[in-house]
Amino acid sequence: MLDVLITVDVEIWCGGWTDIDARFPDAFRRYIHGPTAGGDYGLPYQLKVLSDHGLKGVFFVEPLFAARFGPQPLAEIVGMIEAAGHEVQLHLHTEWVDEAREPLLSNVAAGKRQHLRYFSLDEQTILIRKGKAMLEQAGATNVNAFRAGSFGFNRDSLHALVANGLPFDSSYNATLMGPDSGVMPGTLMTDPANCDGVTEYPMTVYRDGRGLRHAQLTSCSSAELEGLLWQSLEQGRQAFVLLSHGFEMLNTAKTRSDPVVVQRFRRLSRLLEQRSDCFRTGGFAGRQQTAPGVQHGPLSSPLHRTGMRMLEQAYRRRYG
Numbered sequence: 001m002l003d004v005l006i007t008v009d010v011e012i013w014c015g016g017w018t019d020i021d022a023r024f025p026d027a028f029r030r031y032i033h034g035p036t037a038g039g040d041y042g043l044p045y046q047l048k049v050l051s052d053h054g055l056k057g058v059f060f061v062e063p064l065f066a067a068r069f070g071p072q073p074l075a076e077i078v079g080m081i082e083a084a085g086h087e088v089q090l091h092l093h094t095e096w097v098d099e100a101r102e103p104l105l106s107n108v109a110a111g112k113r114q115h116l117r118y119f120s121l122d123e124q125t126i127l128i129r130k131g132k133a134m135l136e137q138a139g140a141t142n143v144n145a146f147r148a149g150s151f152g153f154n155r156d157s158l159h160a161l162v163a164n165g166l167p168f169d170s171s172y173n174a175t176l177m178g179p180d181s182g183v184m185p186g187t188l189m190t191d192p193a194n195c196d197g198v199t200e201y202p203m204t205v206y207r208d209g210r211g212l213r214h215a216q217l218t219s220c221s222s223a224e225l226e227g228l229l230w231q232s233l234e235q236g237r238q239a240f241v242l243l244s245h246g247f248e249m250l251n252t253a254k255t256r257s258d259p260v261v262v263q264r265f266r267r268l269s270r271l272l273e274q275r276s277d278c279f280r281t282g283g284f285a286g287r288q289q290t291a292p293g294v295q296h297g298p299l300s301s302p303l304h305r306t307g308m309r310m311l312e313q314a315y316r317r318r319y320g
Ligand SMILES: [Zn+2]
Pocket: 009, 011, 091, 093, 148, 149, 150
């Protein structure tokens, strides 16, 4: 049995940092609800597809935007996820820190620091504490896991999580800042392992003949994803961590759905439902902090699947 974590990062961007108060309501609609002429394809759609197939998703929700725009929109997001029976966990994009109406940190230098790792341990501890409290005030019932925005964490982040009673992290991405995060230095982390009191669930990564990639709904074809899932199972891996975003069913302009990704998501959901004897979706609630720590290295995807994916992606670019 393979644990499949369908992780969805939920965040809102206003398309720049000027006039954000005027831009926010529209950004919220597009990034969260995703209205199109054919219906809503944002978060409510993802929640419904997962629920219809009896699957459970993990939604890493970014709360710091609420320090600017107030608690109501965040409560709406959290309420939607909780009501659908899925999991709300903490995601932090520190780009919001200097936009807060009441400073989140004292003596903070003006200007943006994009990644959590650019903050001191004390600052990270405060930001995680405040973000978690904001989610809880918004109605989140069981926050016990974290993912840094853009995977920009470091080893201090794990200490900040322990200080806030968060036992799980999923910020390690071997294709981005994982290898120089200070977590398991010298080892490419591909499987869950304990580090400094936190159990890390790294992003699932694979080699495709062209390089190392992470498993993400918008960037892997269906055949590739399915091949990687079966390979993980055969190799006796503990977990498969798939990345998505609340807006991934939409085209870049968020004006209509992306039919290729929608079909991919539906097909994946069908497979996971039909083969629940092999794959178990779920989150971090009730999860034990037991990780064998064995590092299998990246999965691999054969070249013909890379070719099929590139065709699919070219189709999406042309018609997306
Ligand atoms: Zn993010």
